Amino acid sequence: MRSVTLILVVGILVLQWPMWFGKGSWIRVMQIESQLSEQRTVNERLLARNTAMAADVRDLKQGHEAVEERARNELGMVKPGEVFFQVLGRPSGR
Template identity: 65%
Template sequence: MRWLTLILAALLLSLQWPQWFGKGSWLRVWQLDKQLVAQRASNEQLLARNQALTAEVRDLKVGTDAIEERARNELGMIRQGEVFFQLLDPANTPHR
């Protein structure tokens, strides 16, 4: 009787092994679920970035305000007839 119980227990464990530790096991499903959640979060961030870039491209194609802002900030350009004042922070200027 004892041998029969051991054989049945071994058979039960051999049948359960693939379900818990095999290729399509519960542990693998949990790992893939965690990866899916992380990938969805990454996709959301990339989608927001792509939407911002699309809006910027649309502004550059249609409006002149974005082009003017970039010219002023990145290239230091000013309009004809404008006066440019640069204010220096006294704390950052070297003393002679």
């Protein structure tokens, strides 16, 4: 009687082993779900960045205002005959 019980317990353990510790185990499923959640967060951030970049590209292709704005802000360029004034704020020490 004891040997039958022991054989059944060992059989159950052998059948349960892959579910708990195998390739498709519960532990591995939880790890993959965590990785998936992290990747979705990264993808959302990258999608927002790509959308902003696509809007910049569209503006640069379609209108000259965006090109002029970039030239003024990033390169310090001015149009011929234009006067550039730079207004400085108060020193931060006061």
